[in-house]
Amino acid sequence: MLSGHKSFFYYWSPVIIYCALIFYMSSRPAPESIPKIAHFDKLLHAGAYALLSALFFRAYRTTRLGDRLATVILLSILSAGIYGISDELHQHFVPSRSAEIQDALANIAGSAIGAVAAAAGDLKIHGLTNPKAFYKKTDRS
Numbered sequence: 001m002l003s004g005h006k007s008f009f010y011y012w013s014p015v016i017i018y019c020a021l022i023f024y025m026s027s028r029p030a031p032e033s034i035p036k037i038a039h040f041d042k043l044l045h046a047g048a049y050a051l052l053s054a055l056f057f058r059a060y061r062t063t064r065l066g067d068r069l070a071t072v073i074l075l076s077i078l079s080a081g082i083y084g085i086s087d088e089l090h091q092h093f094v095p096s097r098s099a100e101i102q103d104a105l106a107n108i109a110g111s112a113i114g115a116v117a118a119a120a121g122d123l124k125i126h127g128l129t130n131p132k133a134f135y136k137k138t139d140r141s
Contacts, residue, residue, distance in 0.1 A: 007062060
């Protein structure tokens with residue numbers, strides 16, 4: 001089991017690094033070549049924020065709220081979703097970028113998908129299949 005600071009670094013540094021990567025990519029000019037598939041860019045947004053939400057889920061499970069699965073899911077969705085909205089606002093001020101409500105909605109939808117998928121994976125990995133498992137803290141060793 002990891003000690004306090006090592007545990008924090010281990011679980012939260014991927015969140016911080018991924019947020020920084022999203023910010024960096026959003027600060028650059030828009031990509032010139034995205035496949036001409038209808039709504040493909042929305043799938044990219046949803047996928048990016050599904051991953052962010054899953055990272056938030058992983059980190060929040062190590063906090064004192066980690067034994068409340070529903071709360072961790074909600075916090076993960078809110079954290080990634082709010083970051084997605086703030087990223088769209090950030091893009092409004094970047095030359096050659098624009099803020100789009102549809103992108104923010106795709107970010108929020110991806111956040112929900114990522115948190116639920118992470119929770120389902122967490123339940124499957126730890127063999128927690130009964131409803132009471134939603135409020136039991138899992139072993140993190």
